[in-house]
Amino acid sequence: MRLLAIVPAYNEAQNLPHVLEALGRVPGLDVCVVDDGSGDETAKVAASMGATVLRLPVNLGIGGAVQTGYRWAFEKGYEVAVQVDADDQHDPAFLTALLEPLEAGRADLVIGSRFLSSGEGEGFRSTALRRAGIRYLSLLLRLRGGVRVTDPTSGFRAASRKAIALFARHYPSDYPEPEAVALAARAGLAVLEVPVRMRPRRHGRSSIGAAAAAYYLAKLSVSLLLLPAREPPGRDDGVRA
């Protein structure tokens, strides 16, 4: 099975070596780093460690960066794509768990959730306030997307060929994770969660501060409320299958 790891990175030259080293130990995994217009050595570091580098000429934000990875996966004929954050919060040890439902054909999109119990201790679960926000998003997703997800903001997820094709065509911008789940559910893809443990980030700060968090919730509320009942026909993001 052809397997691609998509690592969106914006000024992550410090964290990237840890992530790429860990991913390099996974057999049969191609790694592609999407450099989202970084000002540091992100692209150089990624290339020196043998990853394919997709270097965006301008900063598109996480949504545009991740979609670039999905488009690469789509064009290169990968059967499965795994999204892994560059800040080393995601432990590649959980890749097998993430991939198992895809290989078994039980799901098209598998999300690594911090909030499902794995019986192995809890790991990093973010702050109480953020957890409340996440719970609110779960509720919205259940109401509007008809999908039960405990950790809709998790960026640790695996996509089948079908989901890759969908995300290559449509992918939300600006805090895209929960919306992408809703899109997948609306397109009739099977969404599943598996428990994972996450680590706090090593270097640097989370990209989401207090004001951004308010914007995050407002934006997602609106986008999930306005989610079309069906995909409007013929209106895609310009990618031909």
Next chain:
Amino acid sequence: MNAPLIPLGLQLLACGVLLGLLAWVAALVRRRRLSLRDSLLWLLSTLLALVLMAFPELLRVGARALGVEVPSNALFAFGFVYVLVNLLSLTIAASDSAERTRRLAQECALLRAELAELRAAVAQKEKEKEKEKKQAEGEGDQAASGRADAAR
């Protein structure tokens, strides 16, 4: 007959300003700084404003029809809607162009990676060719020296 809605001087000034705006938009289109498509709404709405300024009685009729007591308030409302509509169309254009930029940037990244792959493949092939050539030359030298030995 009612008093004129707008003093003549002000009316002339407003008409002048609107005509100036029209001329400006037309000039922008002619110099290709503004696409015709984007200029249409400006031209249309500015023309409408000009007609209202030239014949303020229309405004009085419109205000009465709408039940607005003071015609100048209808004018303010009209002006506000005029700006809002143009602003919204501008935002739509900006959204559209952001979407295109995103596409183009992504395409750019994909092509760059594709190019890097191709370059690596070509370099690899060149290297192999060089090696083969050297090997062939080496064999040729050996053969030549062999013949020389035989001749001796």
